[in-house]
Amino acid sequence: MPVFPFMVFLFFPYELVLVSSELVHAELPSRITALSGSCVQIPCRFNGSEINLKNAKSVFGFWIKKDHVLSNSGRLIVFDGSANITKGFSRIEILGNLSQGECSTVFYDVMNNHSDNYYFRVETNMPGQKYTYQNPINISVSDSPQPLILKPTDLKEVTENTTVNLNCSAEAPCPKQPPTISWSNNPESANITTQLQEKPDKTQSVFSHMTFKASYMDHRRNISCTVTYPRKTSNDSTVETTVMLQVLFPPKETCITIDPSASVSVGTNVTLICKSKANPSNNMNYTWHKRGQENQLDFGEQLTFTVNRMSGGWYFCTAKNEHGIQKSEEIQLIVAESLSLIIGCVVGVSAFLLIFLLITLFLRVQRVKASTIKETVIADQGQEKQVQISSIFANGAFVSGEELEMPKDVNDIVHYGEIDFSTPQTKSTTVKSSGIETIYAEVRGPEKEMNQD
Structure with a gap:
């Protein structure tokens, strides 16, 4: 049999191999990472038309560890499809239909000592149709799952009432035993969808999409994505990543507090403080107003003054940033002298009403007594008249x-x-x-x- 030199063409992520006089190739990712205690699925496809599979009555697949050269004593056939023999693994299963060039395979219960290069080989019952593809796949076994990908990682430019999209994805080296994705501390209005997706190199990943409308209450919210991998060990393996939500919003919950209290005496120093939630808050503008006055009283977060008799009344403030403005509810400042005057007036009016009521009651009693006396006199006179008549x-x-x-x-x-x-x-x-x-x-x-x- 004449020997022809072979040529190898790199075509990422696959290699093209020229064996004998025909160009044949296997479509394999160059590398895949597996999780110990789990399984790993290898996407695989080869060009069946080039080896004339249509005329073959039977097609068998093989997986060889370490080296593709059959004469190399260090090679190890871990799976022999012709005899259905597995060596070094608990189980190996070819999922694809070899007659159609499909050779995707699942290696179950991979362990750390399984890390190595693996080559696919196909054989038919026809003479001369035995091919070992020289583009291997490297299986790397790890005790820890691959890190998650959470996008976007920077949410500082999210404006209130805009729609936020968060994507969390993780490698799924074993779609037969896919990992699960869960979200924590997510907004109640969030809508979540999760599915398996195929990547360009035919490997798969689990992908979860969250969408919600940003609220000012979500500002600085830490949203976490957690992926759990089932393993044939005592504990499942989890990996988590977190992103802090940054929401830009106008002033909210604007209110006023009074120090020392809302009721003060003349001559007391009083401070009114305007509080508001907003983002950004470092350039907030505060304006003070009093009911009945057209002009602003002052600017700034605090309003401090010495109380006089005219200081009593209703005050309010407005808070403003680049995204909007909000007015606080009005709060009343009561001057103690004014309060005493009001109380004195109320007491005076009450006393006057009480005296009037007592006088009215006294006069009514006197009228009742007079009426009773008159009736008695009339009765006595009637008796005397009767005596005179008789x-x-x-x-x-x-x-x-x-x-x-x-x-x-x-x-x-x-x-x-x-x-x-x-x-x-x-x-x-x-x-x-x-x-x-x-x-x-x-x-x-x-x-x-x-x-x-």
Whole structure:
């Protein structure tokens, strides 16, 4: 068999190999990092048309460690597809369809001593069709997973109410046992999607995307991305990275505090402090105002003055930065003398109302007493009148029948009239003497009583 010189062409990340008189190549990443205790998947593809796989009844794949030269005694066939034999590994599985040039393979339970170069070899049942590809893949086994990639790493220019996108990705050397990604301290409004992605060299990574709308409450928030790798060991392996969120926003929660208090006496030094949250805050502008006054009182974070009688009233401040402005709620400053005057007025009015109420009550009681006395007098006079009516005096005026009406009750008291016989009478009825007419009255009691007598 004639020997032809071979030529190697570098085509990153693959190598092109000229074996015999045909140009054949295997598509392999030049390097892959595996995690000890886990598995590693090697993407692999070869040009099947160049070795006439269509006419082959069977195709077998091999993996050789250390060297591609078959005569080298140091070589080790770790996987023999023709006999399904695995050496040095717990298990090796070719996932691809070799008849279609697919040779992707999974090495399970890799350990540190598995770090080395590995070559792929394909054989068919047809004579002369045995090819070992000279572009190996280097498997590097590590006890620690590869670092995460969190983008963007600098969020200082995020403005409030703008949409923020964070991407966290990590190597997935074993898609059969993919790592999991989790986020911590993320905003409640965040929307997260996670998936496996294929990279240009056919290896895979786990990719998580977070999106949310920035709020001033997210300023200086530490958002962490954590990746956990399942391993055939006592503990899973995790790796984490954190980014601090920087949000630019206008003044928020602007308010005023008064030192020493909101109620002070005349002559006291008082300080009003305007507080506000903002980013940036190093160039904040503060303006002071008082209700009822058009002009500003002062500028600056603090307003200090000596209290006088005119200092009382409602104060407010405004805070401003390059992103906006906000006005605080008004706060009242009470001067103690004014407070005493108000309290004195309230007490005076209350005392006046109390005195008025007492006088009104006294007068009402007096009216009630007077009415009671009057009714008593009227009652007494009525009784006296009844007595006068029931008594008939001599030489009195004529009394009508109604006034002499006797009580209807037989038990009522019977009043007898008094007749004066001091003057001798000659007639039994009426005697006229000296022009004076004397009337004699006859008093009778009830018939029942008279009958009893």
